[in-house]
Amino acid sequence: MSFSLYTLIENGFPEDRARIALEVPGRAHGPREWSFARLSAHVANYAALLAQTGLKPGDRVALQVEKSPEALILYLACLRGGFIFLPMNSAYRIEEVDYLVGDAEPALMVCDPAVEAVIGDLARRRGVPRVLTLDAGARGSFIEAAAAVTDAAPPLTRGADDLAVILYTSGTTGKPKGAMLTHGNLASNGLALREAWRFTDQDVLLHALPIFHAHGLFVACHCALLSGARMIWRPKFDRADVIDLLPRATTFMGVPTFYTRLLAGADFDAALVRHMRLFTSGSAPLLTETFDEFQARTGHAILERYGMTETGMNTSNPYDGERRAGTVGLPLPDVELRVTDDEGVPRTPGEIGGLEVRGPNVFKGYWRMPEKSAEEFADGGWFRTGDVAMIDADGYVHLVGRAKDLIISGGFNVYPKEIEELVDDMPEVLESAIVGVPHADFGEAGVAVVVLREGAVLDEATLIARLKEKIANYKVPKRAFFVESLPRNTMGKVQKNFLREDYKSACA
Numbered sequence: 001m002s003f004s005l006y007t008l009i010e011n012g013f014p015e016d017r018a019r020i021a022l023e024v025p026g027r028a029h030g031p032r033e034w035s036f037a038r039l040s041a042h043v044a045n046y047a048a049l050l051a052q053t054g055l056k057p058g059d060r061v062a063l064q065v066e067k068s069p070e071a072l073i074l075y076l077a078c079l080r081g082g083f084i085f086l087p088m089n090s091a092y093r094i095e096e097v098d099y100l101v102g103d104a105e106p107a108l109m110v111c112d113p114a115v116e117a118v119i120g121d122l123a124r125r126r127g128v129p130r131v132l133t134l135d136a137g138a139r140g141s142f143i144e145a146a147a148a149v150t151d152a153a154p155p156l157t158r159g160a161d162d163l164a165v166i167l168y169t170s171g172t173t174g175k176p177k178g179a180m181l182t183h184g185n186l187a188s189n190g191l192a193l194r195e196a197w198r199f200t201d202q203d204v205l206l207h208a209l210p211i212f213h214a215h216g217l218f219v220a221c222h223c224a225l226l227s228g229a230r231m232i233w234r235p236k237f238d239r240a241d242v243i244d245l246l247p248r249a250t251t252f253m254g255v256p257t258f259y260t261r262l263l264a265g266a267d268f269d270a271a272l273v274r275h276m277r278l279f280t281s282g283s284a285p286l287l288t289e290t291f292d293e294f295q296a297r298t299g300h301a302i303l304e305r306y307g308m309t310e311t312g313m314n315t316s317n318p319y320d321g322e323r324r325a326g327t328v329g330l331p332l333p334d335v336e337l338r339v340t341d342d343e344g345v346p347r348t349p350g351e352i353g354g355l356e357v358r359g360p361n362v363f364k365g366y367w368r369m370p371e372k373s374a375e376e377f378a379d380g381g382w383f384r385t386g387d388v389a390m391i392d393a394d395g396y397v398h399l400v401g402r403a404k405d406l407i408i409s410g411g412f413n414v415y416p417k418e419i420e421e422l423v424d425d426m427p428e429v430l431e432s433a434i435v436g437v438p439h440a441d442f443g444e445a446g447v448a449v450v451v452l453r454e455g456a457v458l459d460e461a462t463l464i465a466r467l468k469e470k471i472a473n474y475k476v477p478k479r480a481f482f483v484e485s486l487p488r489n490t491m492g493k494v495q496k497n498f499l500r501e502d503y504k505s506a507c508a
């Protein structure tokens with residue numbers, strides 16, 4: 001099937017293209033606004049710049065910048081021009097960026113002007129032909145270059161199977177893997193969510209999520225753009241700011257931390273959200289007590305959904321039916337789910353096992369890792385999510401654990417193995433284990449449990465400071481403890497369940 005995800009998105013725009021697609025509220029200078037017409041023109045302009053830069057369809061465009069409307073427009077320009085978009089977490093340190101660039105070999109890197117020199121060096125070393133800059137205030141060489149381009153080509157037609165985005169996700173091996181998402185994956189999931197959540201051009205989505213992740217980029221932006229809704233665009237979640245803007249919105253999407261922060265003050269109440277239509281939550285478990293408190297305070301049942309980088313959204317609680325706290329709802333249309341035992345045999349409802357998914361939303365595999373990709377799929381094209389789940393008699397999916405020991409801190413995934421390798425590399429350290437423990441604000445946070453070499457000296461502050469130099473802050477353990485030895489089972493595996501229990505109050 002030939003089509004263009006970008007054309008599909010433009011087809012969702014309202015008839016009256018003078019209506020506002022994107023608004024950045026501003027106190028001092030008034031709002032910055034993009035009508036749908038202006039948005040299309042900017043997308044065409046950026047796509048033309050990318051083509052003039054010498055990029056060919058299928059080339060990668062890597063981006064590490066602060067959230068901005070221009071960054072979103074650049075994403076849309078990649079879809080339009082057939083280039084593969086590769087967003088990076090803005091908190092990544094240079095070593096993390098270096099690995100991704102080496103792996104993905106982008107033809108263009110767009111970075112913040114503040115790090116142009118460092119990224120320039122990296123690009124030269126890695127053979128990236130071009131670096132342009134873009135900051136949160138729409139300044140930088142990318143914007144200057146785009147202003148000099150006048151022509152534009154029509155959107156490129158792509159096959160549903162062509163790659164649209166590579167989104168890196170860390171694995172149990174500690175090395176990030178590039179999940180290859182096709183135009184067809186993103187289109188099917190965007191349309192499914194628009195229908196499931198009843199998005200229309202009357203909606204106003206308050207957007208406070210980052211856009212280097214599937215939640216903020218695909219779930220939020222595709223729902224809004226495919227339905228011609230308005231987005232109120234915020235650089236990040238700020239409680240006071242969100243409280244200020246919610247009265248103008250109809251929908252809001254968050255990670256659980258957003259909701260616990262909103263509930264933390266009495267100024268968040270039913271009157272403030274009276275006109276709201278929908279609150280959704282995902283990326284990490286929403287506690288039943290948060291769901292209940294939110295409902296008691298506002299009358300709204302938060303709609304929890306579940307997905308992952310590799311698959312987009314798999315399940316959602318119903319829009320009209322019962323939204324069950326502690327569950328992630330029912331499979332989305334066209335998405336098949338099953339729970340299997342350790343041998344891969346499907347289990348019956350009510351039984352716990354590994355959750356597998358199949359459908360048009362499931363990615364094409366990991367970039368340049370054919371063997372690893374094949375390992376993650378069972379016969380019949382079922383992708384093993386790594387989540388442990390139970391599907392009840394009514395079809396609602398309950399997530400009960402994570403096979404991969406993943407820590408989800410403030411909605412961001414932290415893979416213990418990646419951090420353990422860094423700690424183990426420290427000369428004073430014999431071995432270490434990183435476990436997730438409850439954290440009042442982030443839901444969960446990492447704690448390092450470390451065994452030192454004989455006679456070696458290392459303190460908590462030094463260990464944490466060293467990690468902060470190497471990895472994004474959200475990955476750095478909040479506490480470190482030094483012990484004589486790690487608990488292990490007979491197979492020699494560290495018994496992380498014991499550590500989680502021992503340190504469960506460390507970050508409370």
Ligand code: AMP
Pocket residue numbers: 169214281282283284285286304305306307308309310328385386387399402406408413
């Ligand atoms: P990511 O690839 O960053 O989107 O992370 C995907 C993982 O986040 C999933 O495999 C789940 O473990 C977890 N996750 C996503 N949504 C939920 C949810 N609603 N409840 C619990 N865990 C979730």
